[in-house]
Structure formats: C-alpha cells, structure tokens
Amino acid sequence: MIYTPICEMLGIKYPILQGGMAHISDANLAAAVSNGGGLGIISAANGNIDWIENEIDKAFSLTDKPFGVNVMLMGENIEQIAELIARKRVAAVTTGAGNPERYIPMWKDAGIKVMPVVASSALAKLMVRAGADALIAEGGESGGHVGDMTTMALIPQVCDAVDLPVVAAGGIADGRGLAAAFMLGAQGIQIGTRFLAATECAISRTYKDKLLKAGDGSTIVTGKRLGHPVRSLKSPFSRGYAKTEYTNISDEDLEMMAVGTLRAAVVDGDEKKGCFLAGQIVGLVNKEENAAKMIEEIFSDAENILNGAKKWVK
Numbered sequence: 001m002i003y004t005p006i007c008e009m010l011g012i013k014y015p016i017l018q019g020g021m022a023h024i025s026d027a028n029l030a031a032a033v034s035n036g037g038g039l040g041i042i043s044a045a046n047g048n049i050d051w052i053e054n055e056i057d058k059a060f061s062l063t064d065k066p067f068g069v070n071v072m073l074m075g076e077n078i079e080q081i082a083e084l085i086a087r088k089r090v091a092a093v094t095t096g097a098g099n100p101e102r103y104i105p106m107w108k109d110a111g112i113k114v115m116p117v118v119a120s121s122a123l124a125k126l127m128v129r130a131g132a133d134a135l136i137a138e139g140g141e142s143g144g145h146v147g148d149m150t151t152m153a154l155i156p157q158v159c160d161a162v163d164l165p166v167v168a169a170g171g172i173a174d175g176r177g178l179a180a181a182f183m184l185g186a187q188g189i190q191i192g193t194r195f196l197a198a199t200e201c202a203i204s205r206t207y208k209d210k211l212l213k214a215g216d217g218s219t220i221v222t223g224k225r226l227g228h229p230v231r232s233l234k235s236p237f238s239r240g241y242a243k244t245e246y247t248n249i250s251d252e253d254l255e256m257m258a259v260g261t262l263r264a265a266v267v268d269g270d271e272k273k274g275c276f277l278a279g280q281i282v283g284l285v286n287k288e289e290n291a292a293k294m295i296e297e298i299f300s301d302a303e304n305i306l307n308g309a310k311k312w313v314k
Contacts, residue, residue: 002299002306005165006188009113009134010092011066013037014299016178017115017136017167018291019192020070020094021144021277022046023266024203027055029291031062032200036292040067041094047076049084056088066091068115073098086110094136097145101130108133117169119147119154121161134165136190141171143193143279146221146231152184159185173281175301182306191298193279198291204269208288210235210276216283223258226251233276237261 006015016038018030022045030040042059044052052069059067069085071078074097082103085093092113093100104114113133118124124135137158139151147154151170159166168181169190181189195201196211210233222241223229232238241257258275265274 002303004187006134006167009165010039012039014295015167015188016295016298017041017068017094017169017188017190018195019142019169019190020045020068020096021192021196022072023262024196024201025070026202027058027062029195029198029201030055030067031059032198032291033195033295034059034063034065034067036290036295037065038291038295039092040065041070041092042067043070044081044085045070045072045075047078047081049077049080052081053084053088056084056090068092068094068113070094070096071100072096073100082106085112099126099130100132104131115167118158119149121157124158124162124166128162128164132164134167134187135162136167136169137186138190139168139170140221140231141280142169143219143231143277143282146170146229151181155181155184155186171279171281173279173284175298175303175305177281178298178302179305179309182302193282194285194294195291196278197285197288198294199288200291203266206269206271206274207265207276211278211282211285212287214278214282214285216280218282219278219280226254230275231277231279233278233282235274235276236272237264237275 004015014037018033018041020041020043022043025043030042033040042055086106089110094115096117115134116127117136117138137154139154140146155168165187167188168186172189173194220234220238221229221231225245261275264270265276
C-alpha cells in the first residue's frame with residue numbers, strides 16, 4: 001500500500017489529484033476520482049458563479065469523500081469565487097495564473113488546504129511565504145498552459161527549495177510516472193490527460209477519439225509570443241495558429257484566434273476549430289475506463305515497480 005503525508009493532509013486513500021481542466025473538470029469527474037480514492041477537482045475557470053456553486057453542490061451529493069476546486073486567479077469573478085469556496089468548505093483549492101496570497105487566510109480559516117501550482121523554485125518559495133499547505137510542481141510536458149522546465153528537472157529542485165509536501169505534475173500517466181515522481185522527491189502526483197479518457201469525463205466523442213489515437217509526437221505548443229504557451233494536440237486549429245503566430249498579425253487578433261476554441265473541442269467536437277488540450281504522455285492513453293480503475297491500476301503498477309527497484313542495486 002502506498003500512503004504519504006499528502007493522503008493524511010487531504011484525507012484520501014491514494015496520493016493522486018485530478019487536474020483542474022477548464023471546461024472539463026466538472027462534478028461528475030471530480031466525484032468519480034474522489035470515490036476512486038484520489039482528490040477530484042472542479043475547475044472554476046469559466047468564472048460563472050452559479051455554475052460553480054451548482055457543481056460543488058452536485059459533487060457533495062455524488063461523494064462523501066474530499067474534493068477540491070481549481071481557481072485561475074487571473075480569470076473572472078475571482079473575489080466571488082474565492083468567497084464561494086470558503087463558504088462551501090471544500091477540502092482543498094488548487095490555484096494557477098496568479099498569487100493566491102490575499103485569499104489564503106480566508107480559505108485556511110474555513111479549513112481548506114491550499115495547493116498552488118508552481119513552475120519554478122522561485123515561485124515555490126513565494127507560495128511557501130504566502131502560507132500554502134502543499135505545492136503542485138508542474139512540468140512543461142503537461143497539457144494546457146505550460147512552463148519551460150521539464151518535470152524531471154523541476155521536481156527535485158522544488159523539493160530541495162521548500163519543506164512543504166510536493167505533488168508532481170506533467171508527463172505522468174501510469175505507475176512508472178508515479179514511481180519516478182517519488183524518486184524525485186514528490187509525495188504525490190496530479191494527472192490530467194489520462195483522466196480525459198475516463199468514462200465519467202464528458203468531453204466530446206471527437207476529443208476522446210483523438211486522444212486514443214494520438215502518439216508521442218502528437219502535441220504542439222503555441223502561444224509563446226503572447227507569454228502564455230499552451231500545449232494541445234496537433235489539429236487544423238493548432239497548426240494554423242502556429243503558422244500565424246510569428247507573422248505580422250497583431251497580438252489582439254492573435255488572441256482572438258483562440259477565443260471559443262476550447263469549447264469547440266470539448267462541447268462541439270469540432271475537428272477544424274477545436275483546441276484539444278493534452279499532455280505529452282497522450283500516447284500512453286489508449287483505452288477508456290472508469291476513473292477508479294485507472295487509479296487502482298496506477299498504484300498497483302507503481303507498487304510492483306518500487307518493490308522491484310532493488311534488483312538494480314548490487
């Protein structure tokens with residue numbers, strides 16, 4: 001059995017978090033992950049207060065296990081979202097795209113664990129000073145918004161820089177990735193891309209089919225010119241955006257090119273207009289199954305790998 005301080009802190013069976021994926025991570029997926037022993041996460045990225053509250057209430061009705069909410073701090077209605085999370089007293093909040101320092105006292109007073117996503121040791125230290133309970137160190141192999149450092153390089157440096165528990169994210173999909181994360185010093189993992197193939201994940205059929213057919217060279221990073229690079233599957237949209245990005249198009253027009261493209265992928269399954277976010281491990285995602293089965297497989301495989309690691313030591 002694999003049990004780390006992350007399990008104790010969050011009250012979960014397995015030290016695994018589900019990534020907070022915008023327009024994807026809803027109550028159904030979060031509850032399925034929590035019921036499977038991990039920490040499910042609802043994404044508040046769309047900023048719609050009524051929708052977020054409804055999803056939180058729905059998750060409470062679907063599971064008696066802990067779950068959390070992900071907040072993009074540069075999004076809309078942040079003050080209202082932060083207050084809603086405190087009022088609902090979810091188990092944890094994960095944050096990105098900004099500094100959560102002003103909201104941390106309110107969340108902690110409500111008994112909520114705060115786990116910011118960081119992409120560098122410098123940001124990790126800043127979050128420690130802000131009062132975070134744990135950190136999610138995410139490498140650039142992940143899907144969606146990415147940093148420059150790889151998971152292999154980032155995790156040990158963040159672990160050396162802080163005394164808080166570190167959760168590894170980016171490029172992890174199976175027991176091998178979990179075992180590697182432990183060897184780098186992490187106490188848990190966060191997974192996004194593999195959970196896209198969960199039966200409880202309500203993305204379009206087109207999106208799931210593209211994931212299941214993808215290989216190790218199927219992703220592309222766009223948006224570096226604007227300072228917020230994004231990793232997604234190669235598609236008519238992403239290839240077209242990549243070609244346009246370094247022409248003389250204005251930043252404003254370049255920004256407008258991406259408006260509505262995630263919804264086109266997630267909801268409409270639009271092959272041409274959709275932006276299908278996915279991490280570099282997408283080639284390891286080759287079957288649909290429920291979230292609980294995914295989690296059990298990941299941890300069973302990791303136990304076998306870790307128990308057998310001594311064969312290399314002479």
